[in-house]
Amino acid sequence: MIVADRIEHAYQAGDQQVPILHGISLRVTQGEMVAVMGPSGSGKSTLLYCLAGLVRPTGGSATLNGQNLSQLTDTQLAKLRRSELGFVFQSYNLMPTLSGFENVALPFRLGRRPVPTEKIREVLDTVGLGHRADALPSAMSGGEQQRVALARVLAQRPPIVFADEPTGALDTRTGVIVLDELVNLAHSDGHCVLTVTHDPSVAARCDRVLFLFNGRLAQELRTPTAEQVAGVMTALTAEVEAAEVSTGSTDVSTGSTDGGAR
Numbered sequence: 001m002i003v004a005d006r007i008e009h010a011y012q013a014g015d016q017q018v019p020i021l022h023g024i025s026l027r028v029t030q031g032e033m034v035a036v037m038g039p040s041g042s043g044k045s046t047l048l049y050c051l052a053g054l055v056r057p058t059g060g061s062a063t064l065n066g067q068n069l070s071q072l073t074d075t076q077l078a079k080l081r082r083s084e085l086g087f088v089f090q091s092y093n094l095m096p097t098l099s100g101f102e103n104v105a106l107p108f109r110l111g112r113r114p115v116p117t118e119k120i121r122e123v124l125d126t127v128g129l130g131h132r133a134d135a136l137p138s139a140m141s142g143g144e145q146q147r148v149a150l151a152r153v154l155a156q157r158p159p160i161v162f163a164d165e166p167t168g169a170l171d172t173r174t175g176v177i178v179l180d181e182l183v184n185l186a187h188s189d190g191h192c193v194l195t196v197t198h199d200p201s202v203a204a205r206c207d208r209v210l211f212l213f214n215g216r217l218a219q220e221l222r223t224p225t226a227e228q229v230a231g232v233m234t235a236l237t238a239e240v241e242a243a244e245v246s247t248g249s250t251d252v253s254t255g256s257t258d259g260g261a262r
């Protein structure tokens, strides 16, 4: 459902191009929940934004449900985002003039589908926002806004969900419930979830974990335990620290437990 083919991305800083992603290829198939992990600054969010069509990569291509994003116009991309994708990003804007409830209802209205009022109230309760359903995003914390985005995904059940720290703003109990819902969604026919996380216990609920290091896929774990995930993260973080104190290159790749990420 998600195919990345040698994605490159560089940010423009003044008249300099700063390369961030270096030829990332991966594949997420339907029924999968996949985590992306890596040290801070390794390019996780940038990768997610490129794959989700929110940033146009400077090289390579992303294909979602058979549609090559580089061949879509901005209008076609917006339509794809609206109909087939879900986002759980803290910085992904909600409509400022609509309440929490209305933001969750919006994709249904835009798709000219009946608004499932009861279902929306139920998912707002699930994410602990039942009492804030009528508040505007401007009156909510960043975490509460992210919960509205979560509720929207759980109500709409889009085929492809991109999430960035989906449980980061939740208390432990709500986090477990929401994670159960996301895993359940990912494991349904015709769905998948790709999530960035720093939390080994979230990664351990995923089918695979892809580790980024300096903008490259460094390692992959299948059906990982939290301990295995924490072990790889500790090793990658140590590499970053070692590179910071040395004057040499920080471009170090580690091996893979099963032949590397695709």
Ligand SMILES: Nc1ncnc2c1ncn2[C@@H]1O[C@H](COP(=O)(O)OP(=O)(O)OP(=O)(O)O)[C@@H](O)[C@H]1O
Binding pocket: 011, 012, 013, 018, 020, 038, 039, 040, 041, 042, 043, 044, 045, 046, 047
């Ligand atoms: N708009 C931008 N312009 C210039 N550089 C950027 C921009 N966005 C991100 N970067 C840089 O790109 C690199 C990768 O950033 P990114 O947010 O993708 O990393 P990350 O792995 O998600 O980090 P974190 O775990 O800290 O959120 C960082 O060095 C960051 O400073």
